[in-house]
Amino acid sequence: MKVTIERNSLLKSLAHVQSVVERRNTIPILSNVMFEAEGNEVALTATDLDIAIVDRTGANVVDAGSTTIPAHTLFDIVRKLPDGSEVDLTLEDGERLTVKAGRSRFTLACLDREEFPVMNEGDLPHRFAIAAEELKRLIDKARFAISTEETRYYLNGIYLHVADTEDGPRLRAVATDGHRLAQVEQEVPEGASGIPGIIIPRKTVAEVRKLIDEFEGAVEIALSDTKIRFSFNGAVITSKLIDGTFPDYSRVIPKGNDKELQMDCRLMAEAVDRVSTISSDKTRSVKFSLADDLLTLSVNSPDSGTATEELSAAYTADPMDIGFNSRYLLDILAQVEGETVILQLADASAPTVLSDTIDEAALYVLMPMRV
Incomplete structure (x- = not known):
C-alpha cells in the first residue's frame, strides 16, 4: 500500500474516528484504526465494539491496500506535522507503516486487518x-x-x-x-x-x-x-x-403546579452562579425565597459563610422557599433561548417545571433540594 494525502484532510478524518478508540484497551486491535486505500480515497474505521465510525476522504492512491495503525499515535503525529504538508504512507512487509512528511519520517507497527472487528449492522428497516x-x-x-x-x-x-x-x-x-x-x-x-x-x-x-x-x-x-x-x-x-x-x-412531569415565576433568564443564571460560589462542593444548593415580585437567592455554608442576592421577578402567588442544586439549574438555564424563563412551582418538595418563552417544544423538570 502506498498513499499520498494532504495533511489537513488526513487530520480531519483521524479527528472524527480516533475519539471512539479508548485510551486503555485489553484487546490490542481496538487501539488501532483500520486504514483502507482504494480508487482515489482512503477509508478510516475505528470501533470499540459498541460504536463504529467510518470516515472517507480523497487521496492519491498509488498502490491500494489496507492495514491497521495505532489510532492515537497516528493522530498525534499528523497533528504535529506542518499545516498544508503532503503525507506519504507506505506499508512495508505488511507489518510496518512508514509515514513521511517533508524531512520527518516515522515507522509504526501495524496489526493484521483480518483481526479488526467489523460491526454487523443487520437489517435497519x-x-x-x-x-x-x-x-x-x-x-x-x-x-x-x-x-x-x-x-x-x-x-x-x-x-x-x-x-x-x-x-x-x-x-x-x-x-x-x-x-x-x-x-x-x-x-x-x-x-x-x-x-x-x-x-x-x-x-x-x-x-x-x-x-x-x-x-x-x-x-x-x-x-x-x-x-x-x-x-x-x-x-x-x-x-x-x-x-x-x-x-x-x-x-414525573407535574401537571398542577399553580405558582408561576417569570424572570430574565440571564440575570437569574448570573445571580445563581454568584451566590453558589459560597455553597459547599457536595450540595451546591441555593435557596429560592419567593415573595411579591421579588426573588431572594441565598446560600448558607458552615465552612465558607453566607451569600444573598435579591432580584426583581414576576411572581404574585403565596410566598414560598425552595432549594435547588445550582449546577443542575444552570445547566437548564443554559438551554433557554428566550430572554425570559418560566418556573412553575407547587411546594418545596415537588418537582419544578421550567420552560422557554421562545421554544415551547422544550420542557425541563428539576427536583428540589432540602435547604
Whole structure:
C-alpha cells in the first residue's frame, strides 16, 4: 500500500474516528484504526465494539491496500506535522507503516486487518432524514440530563421516540438522571412515524454531535430495535442501542403546579452562579425565597459563610422557599433561548417545571433540594 494525502484532510478524518478508540484497551486491535486505500480515497474505521465510525476522504492512491495503525499515535503525529504538508504512507512487509512528511519520517507497527472487528449492522428497516440543525437541537437540549450512573444503564442515553400529543404525533427526545429531566420535541420527519422507542448511548450522542458541527444538510438515519446508523457526507456512525426500558417519564412531569415565576433568564443564571460560589462542593444548593415580585437567592455554608442576592421577578402567588442544586439549574438555564424563563412551582418538595418563552417544544423538570 502506498498513499499520498494532504495533511489537513488526513487530520480531519483521524479527528472524527480516533475519539471512539479508548485510551486503555485489553484487546490490542481496538487501539488501532483500520486504514483502507482504494480508487482515489482512503477509508478510516475505528470501533470499540459498541460504536463504529467510518470516515472517507480523497487521496492519491498509488498502490491500494489496507492495514491497521495505532489510532492515537497516528493522530498525534499528523497533528504535529506542518499545516498544508503532503503525507506519504507506505506499508512495508505488511507489518510496518512508514509515514513521511517533508524531512520527518516515522515507522509504526501495524496489526493484521483480518483481526479488526467489523460491526454487523443487520437489517435497519426504519429510515428517515432529519436536518442537521434539528438533530443538533434535539441533542443539545437533552444531553446534559443524561445519567452517568452505570448501574442505571437504561438512563445512560437519550430516549428517542414518537409521542402522541394533543397536536398529533411528535418526535421526542428525553433524558433524565433522576434529579432533572429534559424533554424536547419537533415534527415527525417523513418516514419516522413507525420507529420503535430507542435509547441512544451517551458516547454515540457525543460522536454524532461532533460531526454535526462540520455538516450542513440532512442527516440520514437508519435504525432497528438494536442498532442505529447516522450517515453524513463521507462519515458514517453505526452504534448499538441500549438494551433496556426507559422509565415512564411522563409520571414525573407535574401537571398542577399553580405558582408561576417569570424572570430574565440571564440575570437569574448570573445571580445563581454568584451566590453558589459560597455553597459547599457536595450540595451546591441555593435557596429560592419567593415573595411579591421579588426573588431572594441565598446560600448558607458552615465552612465558607453566607451569600444573598435579591432580584426583581414576576411572581404574585403565596410566598414560598425552595432549594435547588445550582449546577443542575444552570445547566437548564443554559438551554433557554428566550430572554425570559418560566418556573412553575407547587411546594418545596415537588418537582419544578421550567420552560422557554421562545421554544415551547422544550420542557425541563428539576427536583428540589432540602435547604
